Amino acid sequence: MASEATAEKFRALTPSEFFYRNRELAGFSNPARALYQAVRELVENALDATDPHGIHPTIKVILQKVSAERDNIFSISVEDNGIGIPSAQVPRAFGQLLYSSKYVLRQTRGMFGLGAKMAVLYGQMTTGKSVEVLTSTITAKNIYYFNIAIDVKTNTPIIHEKGVYRKNNGWHGTVVKLYLEGDWTRSKSKIYEYLKRTAIIAPYAEIVFEDPDGTITYFERSTRKMPPPPREVKPHPKGVDIEMMKMMLKATKAKTLLEFLIKEFQSIGEVTARRLIKNAGLLPDMKPHELSTEDVERLVRVIKSDTKIKPPSANHLSYVGEEIIKVGLKAILKPEFVTAVTRKPSVYEGHAFIVEAGLAYGGEIQPEDRPVLYRYANKIPLLYDEGADVARKVVDRIDWSHYGVTFPAPLVILVHICSTKVPYKGVGKESVADVPEVEHEMELAIREVARRLKRYLSKKKREREEAERAVAIAKYIPDVARGLAKIVNNVKEEMIEKELLKMLNMKLKSFKINSVSDVVVSIE
């Protein structure tokens, strides 16, 4: 009854009105958080317009104080070199909530395509100013300019101004500029941290940031390799519940149950399909719509308990990949050692997910009392609620001394989960919940990179010890050679020195000493 009443109330509000009243849900709770959130939403849209389409992102972010008198009003301008927005769709893309190109079944950074419009709405609310958009698609002959506001009462776009310009260069992409109330002092460190972590996970992007103080930061593109683009994919059988199975049975064009299982799901071939049908006590030739509720329940139960079905393919998930994670960590953190692992896809409650872990150690990383954790979900850095995140729990549970690390130590752990449905904790979407399958995968991933660190550290230790032993001998070679040459007639000091160094080098495994003078500087 209560839920019906609530639903009734929701229907009375337009989405614009609803979000206008509940803006903290989307992360616009105060001026500091709002400024950070707006930057983030626009940057993520820019990335979504580029990398899934095979374009190396070039993103320019300019944050400025609008006037000298009011130091809490800012303009944000984000420019990308993406696929652009067809001119007909621009008004709704920025001026109508719950309209988005993201309503397809594949993994993207944002979940609802809502963020940028919340930023527009928040800006309009706090400054009365509308959003300006300049865009052109790859094939368009023109560049389009819009000045748009949202009519909150009707959830429709109001076009204040529109312009069309002949395109005489090959430019494509989008520039979005909006005005909002913010707090730079209190959001500065978060915005910088956000951009740094974005640069780590997307080292194939180049990002320029000009902040309100006029400081320009350039995150260089450090690789041209990009992650595989996300693709649409048929559902995995383990991710389908009874209700969804019923809907699929009703909608399918397959003539038989056997054909249905093979055609509509991934990871099911004829052998598997026949086994599942047999175990559910059904017949391969049954027509899909003839299955009773009990039949469907049995079939779903059999699928859930079957252990031989292949795990979902990673094809539709856009994981970052070991190489790109390593490049990103190396470029930004300048560590001494870096490694990364991409786990095989796994499933929780029927949803495929991939966990990736990266590890950076030493170099320019500052030692801390515990591992520094960089969390990502679908390539978005998560900066808030770290304490509640399952990744933090896993990292803290590990006995790092087992891996040769004693704190304080310069250790950064990166954990990335990608999924068509990330199991967020709470509405803030800033931390990942303690789902056992996810926790398990994270632990395996982190332990794997930790093991590699241990191997590196012990190899380094062995090499250091060998170098120490070699020096402990080499530094005395001149004195021994000279002493022996003095005692024994007709033997040259250089000859003895050469032979001793040769014998020492034969014992060394990890390096050689070219000349005694590399070690002995002088004898005084």
Add this chain to the structure above:
Amino acid sequence: MSYMSAVDVKARKKALKKIERAFSKLVKDILSGKAPTLVIRKRTLANTVFDAERGLLRIGNATLRRSFLNAGEAKKFMQTVLIASIIHEALKNDEYPTIRDLYYRGKHTIRFRDLVTSRIREENTWDEQKESDSVIRDLEVLIDMLREEMLILSKEKGKVVGDMRIKSGDDIIDLSKMGHGAYSIEPTPDFIEFKDVNAEFVLVIEKDAVFQQLHRAGFWKKYKALLITSAGQPDRATRRFVRRLSDELGLPIYILTDADPYGWYIYSVFKVGSITLSYESERLATPSARFLGVSMIDIFGSDKLKKKPYLTEAERKNYIIKATDTDIKRAKELKSYEWFRTKRWLEEINIFLKKKAKLEIEALTSKGLRFLMDTYIPEKIETGDWIA
């Protein structure tokens, strides 16, 4: 023309040859690609053997292999080669370095790059003299020669007077014509030639002051003795000199020390040798040496041996010094040494541990120099009241 004595010239040739032979082998190894290794007998307590039959300490057969290509041994190896080359050079240049000289000649700074940190660091070939002294001893064991035979000098400590003529260098010295002084026993006593002697026994005294008193009072003339002092712990020259007097002249050796573990150990160094220099005992120890006193029984007497004490109750009260914890500890250590585990010595040590009392020889001169000279010493020698 050379001003050097003939014995020195001969000694130099021999030492040079021995050093060259040992290190030529090492060079040959190196040039044929064999890891250079020095094999040296160990100078440790565990490798010190008491030869009961001959009554002296000897170095055992355990050896240590000092390989240059072993990081833990490289420095000692270098130091051994370094000291050998310095001694070799000194022999060639007709020099007489002291062990202190050798320390300074070998001490220099190696500046080297630490390959791990790339920092330049410094290290001395050695920092303290005990490091260079230690490799000198290794070299002695390695080439089976005493450092004195390599013409390395040390401070003269021991002194001797008596009715005896010796040849030192190219000079004849009359040990009965030293005035109030005495002949300092040279660091190379093997080069001394005994000419003629008119003495019946040798008295070795730990304390220089007591030696001087007996010398001036004419003890050696009156009792036909050779009088020697080690002035504390005996150096090698004094020990070698005493040994030669025993071996070559057949004179009985009596040793007079303080009545405490320190004095006992001085006696034991004369008699059986020292633990740290056990390789030298063959030439330095005098197994026939006798401990004349001062014994615990001299102080306290013994009902069992029916001996009266030399001191009265009142004298004991004045002269006895309370033993320290270190003395007690040292006494217990001596008790564990095989050569102290005789009936008579255990008796001595046990009295000491019981009474916790010690006494200096000076206490006897306090009782009266005449008492020491004309009663205590002659009486004990005459009645055979010593510990063998």
